[in-house]
Amino acid sequence: MAREFTIKVPASSANIGPGFDVLGIGLNLYLSLSVSVNESSPSEKSINDPYNVDLSYTSEGNNDSVPLQSDLNLITKTALYVLHANGVRSFPKGTKIKVNNPIPLGRGLGSSGSAIVAGVLLANEIGGFGFDKNRCLDYCLMIERHPDNITATMMGGFVGSFLRNLSNDENDKVHQDLNLILPSPQTSPDFIPSNAPLNLGTHVKYPWNPMIKCIAVIPQFEVKTEDSRNVLPNTYEKKDVVFNLQRLAVLTSAVGDLKPNPRVIYNSMQDSLHQPYRKVLIPGLTDVLSNFTPESHDGLLGICLSGAGPTILCLATKNFDKIANDIIEQFKSHDVVCEWKLLEVANEGAIVEHSSKL
Numbered sequence: 001m002a003r004e005f006t007i008k009v010p011a012s013s014a015n016i017g018p019g020f021d022v023l024g025i026g027l028n029l030y031l032s033l034s035v036s037v038n039e040s041s042p043s044e045k046s047i048n049d050p051y052n053v054d055l056s057y058t059s060e061g062n063n064d065s066v067p068l069q070s071d072l073n074l075i076t077k078t079a080l081y082v083l084h085a086n087g088v089r090s091f092p093k094g095t096k097i098k099v100n101n102p103i104p105l106g107r108g109l110g111s112s113g114s115a116i117v118a119g120v121l122l123a124n125e126i127g128g129f130g131f132d133k134n135r136c137l138d139y140c141l142m143i144e145r146h147p148d149n150i151t152a153t154m155m156g157g158f159v160g161s162f163l164r165n166l167s168n169d170e171n172d173k174v175h176q177d178l179n180l181i182l183p184s185p186q187t188s189p190d191f192i193p194s195n196a197p198l199n200l201g202t203h204v205k206y207p208w209n210p211m212i213k214c215i216a217v218i219p220q221f222e223v224k225t226e227d228s229r230n231v232l233p234n235t236y237e238k239k240d241v242v243f244n245l246q247r248l249a250v251l252t253s254a255v256g257d258l259k260p261n262p263r264v265i266y267n268s269m270q271d272s273l274h275q276p277y278r279k280v281l282i283p284g285l286t287d288v289l290s291n292f293t294p295e296s297h298d299g300l301l302g303i304c305l306s307g308a309g310p311t312i313l314c315l316a317t318k319n320f321d322k323i324a325n326d327i328i329e330q331f332k333s334h335d336v337v338c339e340w341k342l343l344e345v346a347n348e349g350a351i352v353e354h355s356s357k358l
Contacts, residue, residue: 002038002094004355005125009033009118010156010346011103012110013214013306013313014149017251017269018244022160024110024152026346027214031114033075033122034098042094051080051090059101074112075099078119079126082139085195088127095126106222108307110149116140117153117350125352133349138196147201149307156349158255161203170197207256212301214343215314217327219336223281228308231277240272247271251302255315262294262301265315269302282310284334288327297323310336 009031016023046054053070070076070091083090099118103111120139124131131139133154140150141163151161251268254261279285285305292314294300299318306313316323324340331338 002036002040004034004036006353006355007033007035007118007121007125007350008353009114009121009350010153011114011343012149012152013108013216013311014110014146014152015271015274015305015307016158016313017302017304018247018271018273019148019160019251020244020271020273021146021148022162022248023158023252024148024150024161025158025214026152026156026349027109027216027343028346029103029109029341029343030346031099031101031103031111031118033118034100035122035125036096037092037126038094038096039092040094043096046094046096051076052093052095053091054096055099056097057099057101060104065105074115075119075122078116078139078143079123081143081193082120082123082129083127085139085193086123086127086129087192088123091126097122104218104311106224107218108223108305108309108311109216109218110153110307112225113140113144113149113153116143117150121350121352134199135196138198138200141200142194142196147203151201151203152349154350155203155205156347157205157345158208158252159203159205160252161201163201164199166197166200206252208345208347209256209258209260210345211317212255212260212315212345213317213320214345215316215320215324215340216306216343217312217314217324217331217338217340219282219310219331219338221310221336223278223309225308227281228278231280232274233277236273243270243272255301260301260317265301266294266303269304269315271304275305278305278309283336284331285309285312287334288312288330291330292323292327297326299323 010026011029014024043054046052051070055068057066067073105111120136137154144150147161152159247268254264299316301315303314328338
């Protein structure tokens with residue numbers, strides 16, 4: 001008896017304006033997994049995989065850097081962690097997974113977060129655990145310590161989130177590398193990795209006016225998360241923290257207004273905690289953030305760096321082509337080539353769709 005299901009996981013934009021490590025938006029650009037399990041007819045590829053998986057991958061970019069062995073690929077590696085933590089040693093024989101990923105890698109649109117969410121949901125289906133989204137989010141947060149993009153991807157919408165304070169025992173479990181909590185094929189069958197503590201994250205969804213669309217202007221180069229973190233200071237002046245807190249309080253309400261106010265949203269999307277430091281990694285960032293305003297471009301509400309960059313996120317209600325193409329021209333003057341996408345908020349977040357049994 002074969003079974004089939006599909007997992008769809010949205011991209012995300014994090015650090016929205018002043019919401020460094022706090023705010024995230026789920027976006028309707030979907031990583032998808034088409035999964036079939038037929039134990040009576042395993043493929044040769046799944047037979048040769050250490051955990052019974054026939055994995056294929058397509059994307060808009062270069063696929064060569066994406067490993068297709070189940071204990072190396074981030075999606076299946078994450079799934080194996082959840083399976084092992086709950087007493088399941090491998091995927092069923094004859095598991096076939098087709099991944100289609102239009103989310104560009106290393107561009108600040110949450111590609112790794114989407115892969116982690118997909119992996120946890122994959123394990124939940126394969127293992128039949130029946131976890132709800134909140135419990136699935138616990139497992140995601142064992143791997144990805146920054147809840148802003150992970151929460152937006154799993155839950156959808158415009159969200160604020162944080163990790164709760166952990167006990168010493170929980171802290172030891174959570175602060176581990178995925179490579180240390182995932183057993184290898186040679187590991188003793190008695191080994192069980194640390195399970196996820198309950199309720200690691202807390203989140204709230206803010207109202208979002210559906211008139212507001214998201215323009216993602218995507219420079220064609222990657223910014224490594226490690227590099228983007230390394231340029232940040234270890235301490236901040238109080239005035240910079242207050243600057244962001246004040247704007248954060250306004251922005252979370254302003255985007256839900258029935259009639260969005262461009263000046264309010266634009267000014268409340270300013271940041272002092274990460275964008276000023278990351279400009280050294282993104283040629284033209286300073287000019288783009290300063291030259292595009294509601295006065296210069298009708299319909300523009302706000303502009304910020306998406307995640308760690310280099311993608312620029314614009315909130316707008318109209319004139320999407322004009323805004324995007326002018327930003328692309330601005331980047332071109334700095335020898336940076338870009339493409340752009342018009343996206344909407346993915347309110348449902350990650351979803352699983354079941355096919356009829358064959």
